[in-house]
Amino acid sequence: MRHRGSGMVGYNVQTAVDVDRHLIVAHEVTNAGSDRRQLTRMAQQAKAALQTDSLNVLADRGYYSGQELRFCEDSNITAYVPNSATSPNKAKGQFDRSEFHYIAKDDEYECPAGERLIYRFTRTEKGKQIRRYWSPACPGCPIHAQCTTGKNRRVSRWVHEEVIERAEARLAAKPDAMHIRRATVEHPYGTLKGWMGSTHFLTRTLDHVSTEMSLHVLAYNMKRVINLIGTKRLLEAI
Secondary structure (H helix, E strand, O other): OEEEEEEOOOOEEEEEEOOOOEEEEEEEEOOOOEEEEEHHHHHHOOOOOOOOOOOEEEEEEHHHHHHHHHHHHHHHHHEEEEOOOOOHHHOOOOOOHHOOEEEOOOOOEOOOOOEEEEEEEEEOOOEEEEEEEEOOOOOOOOEEEOOOOOOOOOEEEEOOOOHHHHHHHHHHHHHOOHHHHHHHHHHHHHHHHHOOOOOOOOOHHHHHHHHHHHHHHHHHHHHHHHHHHHHHHHHHHH
């Protein structure tokens, strides 16, 4: 199953495409400006449509959200989504956060200098519980300038960070995941946009646009099924 979002005339179209048959198994039109909170809802719709107990989902980085990855796990959905975060420290030539290794048994981080960053406190940021770590050895560290311009290099950890770590490990173990996603989703989406023409939707308001999109999806799926099994078998199934 694959996800795709695209803004057309102020609307965001989400589609979930079956990888084996290139059929659109779920779709939704929203006026949300971001895909960040759409992953779980679309994956659950696809899971229900396919009548399966578990589901593997590939989505592009626009859908990346730690909370969404967690919600997917809770729904028995395995998500492969690349991290959209960029590192300001790396851009400045300093150590990236990935170079600080978490030691789970001690609940500490080890920095590039071999020192331990210990837990200090927890606070809520944007609805998430974030734990803070830093080392008392920072001020006298010989590579301090490569790490931070402040007194201490502080590392943050979400209380459910293991969800993100599992997602990163999955993606690393499947390096062709995003290539598969593009090869799967671009075909039906490109076909639909070709049919719709440069003006895209002919209607206005969310309800009307949703209906129009449903008709496009129905037409696409019927044509696709005819190509797969033929008109006779489709009519028999209907």
